[in-house]
Amino acid sequence: MKWLVLLGLMALSECIVIIPLTKMKTMGEILSENNLLNIFMKEHTYRLSQTSTGNSNITSLPMRNFLDLIYVGNITIGTPPQEFRVVIDTGSSDLWVSSIFCTSPACYKHNTFKYNESSTYRPTQETFNIIYGSGIIKGLLAYDTIRIGDLVITDQPFGLSLEEYGFESAPFDDILGLNYPRMSAIGAIPIFDNLKKQGVISEPVFAFYLSKCRGKDSVVMFGGVDKAYYMGELKWVPLTQAGDWRVNMDHISMKRNVIACSGGCHAVLDTGTSLIQGLTSLVNNIQRLIRATPHGFKHYISCFAINILPSLIFTINGINYPVPARAYIFKDSQGHCFTTFRGGTEQDNISETWVLGEVFLRLYFSVFDQGNDRVGLAQAV
Ligand SMILES: *[C@@H]1O[C@H](CO)[C@@H](O)[C@H](O)[C@H]1NC(C)=O
Ligand SMILES: *[C@@H]1O[C@H](CO)[C@@H](O)[C@H](O)[C@H]1NC(C)=O
Ligand SMILES: *[C@@H]1O[C@H](CO)[C@@H](O)[C@H](O)[C@H]1NC(C)=O
Ligand SMILES: *[C@@H]1O[C@H](CO)[C@@H](O)[C@H](O)[C@H]1NC(C)=O
Numbered sequence: 001m002k003w004l005v006l007l008g009l010m011a012l013s014e015c016i017v018i019i020p021l022t023k024m025k026t027m028g029e030i031l032s033e034n035n036l037l038n039i040f041m042k043e044h045t046y047r048l049s050q051t052s053t054g055n056s057n058i059t060s061l062p063m064r065n066f067l068d069l070i071y072v073g074n075i076t077i078g079t080p081p082q083e084f085r086v087v088i089d090t091g092s093s094d095l096w097v098s099s100i101f102c103t104s105p106a107c108y109k110h111n112t113f114k115y116n117e118s119s120t121y122r123p124t125q126e127t128f129n130i131i132y133g134s135g136i137i138k139g140l141l142a143y144d145t146i147r148i149g150d151l152v153i154t155d156q157p158f159g160l161s162l163e164e165y166g167f168e169s170a171p172f173d174d175i176l177g178l179n180y181p182r183m184s185a186i187g188a189i190p191i192f193d194n195l196k197k198q199g200v201i202s203e204p205v206f207a208f209y210l211s212k213c214r215g216k217d218s219v220v221m222f223g224g225v226d227k228a229y230y231m232g233e234l235k236w237v238p239l240t241q242a243g244d245w246r247v248n249m250d251h252i253s254m255k256r257n258v259i260a261c262s263g264g265c266h267a268v269l270d271t272g273t274s275l276i277q278g279l280t281s282l283v284n285n286i287q288r289l290i291r292a293t294p295h296g297f298k299h300y301i302s303c304f305a306i307n308i309l310p311s312l313i314f315t316i317n318g319i320n321y322p323v324p325a326r327a328y329i330f331k332d333s334q335g336h337c338f339t340t341f342r343g344g345t346e347q348d349n350i351s352e353t354w355v356l357g358e359v360f361l362r363l364y365f366s367v368f369d370q371g372n373d374r375v376g377l378a379q380a381v
Contacts, residue, residue: 071210071218071271071358072172076147077158078118084111084173088220089272090208090245090368091355092177093184094130095146095191096137096159106164110173113160120145120154128159130185132175135166141186148176148191151200151222157188175272178206178368182243192370195222204370208271209380210362220271225376230365234376237317242373245269249354250315259286259312265352267316269366269375273357276312276328280343282352286312290325292339301329303337314356321377327363 072085077097084097098107100114115121122143130137139161146156177183178192189197196204201223209229211217219229237247249267252260260282277283290309292299309325328340345353367376 073148073220075174075176077113078115078144079120080118081145081147082111082113082118084113085171086174086176087172087272088176088178088208089270090178091183091268091270091272092130092132092175093179093181093190094128094159094186094188095156095174095176096130096139096161096186097174098164099139099160099162101140102161102164104161104164106167106170107161109168110170115142115144115160118144122155127162128186130159132166135164135170137161137167138163141188146191148222151195153191153194153198153200156191156194157186159186178271179245180243180370192222196370205367207365207367207376208361209365210271210358212362225367228381230378230380232378234365234367234378235317235319236369236372236374236376239373239375240266245368245375246353247316247375250318252354253313253315254286254289255310259289261352261354263352265354267314268353268355269361269368270355270357271361271366273355274359275340275342275355275357276323276359277342277345277355277357279346279352281346283341283343286341287339290339298338299341300336300338303329303331303335305329306337314354314360316377319377321360321364323360323363327359 071087073088074083075086076083086095098110098112100112100116102112115123124141124143126141128137128139128141137159139159141157142160143155143157146153146158177190179190181190181193184190192204192206195201203223205224206220206222207225207229209217209219209221225234240246240248246266246268249261249265251258251262251264260278287294287299290301290305292301294300306325306329309329311322311324312328314321314323329337330340331337340359345355363380364377365380369376
């Protein structure tokens with residue numbers, strides 16, 4: 001309660017920094033124009049976390065799915081500032097950028113950071129590897145000034161890529177992770193923790209509004225919550241465990257029948273994942289229930305079904321969050337409709353896990369409250 005009042009005051013004192021996000025033409029769309037989508041999907045199937053290579057230098061992260069939809073925002077690195085398009089990702093904790101050292105094809109397709117043109121750049125000899133489900137980054141740890149809108153963070157550790165695989169057609173230059181330090185593959189203090197430590201924000205809170213249309217209007221806000229982006233009250237959910245944006249979910253139902261998560265499960269709120277992902281067997285069951293048929297790596301469905309299929313209801317902390325058919329079915333550029341459910345989370349060792357990506361987060365404004373280790377959800381405007 002106290003916190004909500006505080007947020008109200010902060011809105012008045014204009015402490016909230018709002019960064020516009022742009023919804024991009026998606027990798028899925030870009031690739032299907034080239035008829036490469038199926039090849040790409042075959043090579044980049046969903047892998048949540050840990051690949052056991054036995055190499056202690058390699059740290060794995062839950063994957064970001066860059067297919068279908070993506071939201072990017074601009075940040076700058078260095079002095080004078082160099083601008084980059086970043087995916088702002090609540091599923092990972094690191095910031096990395098393509099560097100001029102990098103000779104991988106992906107690096108020629110993106111803005112690269114010119115360390116030699118920044119007066120505040122500070123190099124190290126430390127190397128890192130990050131494995132995402134859809135790619136691998138190898139690089140060097142460095143320090144420099146980062147600007148996110150009006151927020152300035154000095155001496156922020158970040159990664160300079162030396163090699164990049166799997167990001168060739170990514171419509172962004174870098175990934176900026178907003179998860180807890182525990183999830184950092186680089187092992188450096190994440191941007192958000194540095195923002196808190198350097199006293200740049202007054203409340204350790206950030207929030208996402210992801211608009212439903214391509215174009216402008218989507219935002220990530222730091223330091224507070226702007227009530228203009230949601231309706232009704234925020235409903236708070238404690239994290240399953242401080243240190244990851246993961247909460248307990250009660251069940252998933254359709255027309256009052258529980259169809260997944262029957263004994264309770266985990267839900268990960270992930271702005272770096274486009275779709276809704278769960279255990280392959282349960283996802284296949286949902287596809288069967290709605291009569292979606294597999295073709296290649298997607299499940300297709302009659303576009304008419306959008307008008308008749310019931311909502312899928314995610315119940316979290318006793319509150320129902322319906323996702324209607326118009327949200328969980330997409331239409332591709334050829335006018336074919338496909339579902340946005342994917343399997344693969346069985347590789348998450350912890351429990352039955354569902355990743356609630358942008359399909360869910362477009363419907364529900366989401367607040368990430370690091371101070372109280374909880375998330376807030378409310379119907380987005
Ligand atoms: C980000 O920067 C690019 C140019 O580098 C610009 O075209 C785009 O509009 C910017 N996006 C936002 C959200 O400010
Ligand atoms: C890990 O990195 C260190 C230093 O770069 C290197 O000496 C060592 O061989 C690496 N270990 C493996 C298993 O690759
Ligand atoms: C920095 O390095 C890049 C790539 O090697 C080069 O193109 C650029 O001219 C250099 N800038 C300065 C100021 O030397
Ligand atoms: C998965 O869980 C098993 C048993 O609890 C454990 O031995 C194994 O190391 C875990 N694997 C990973 C990748 O965390």
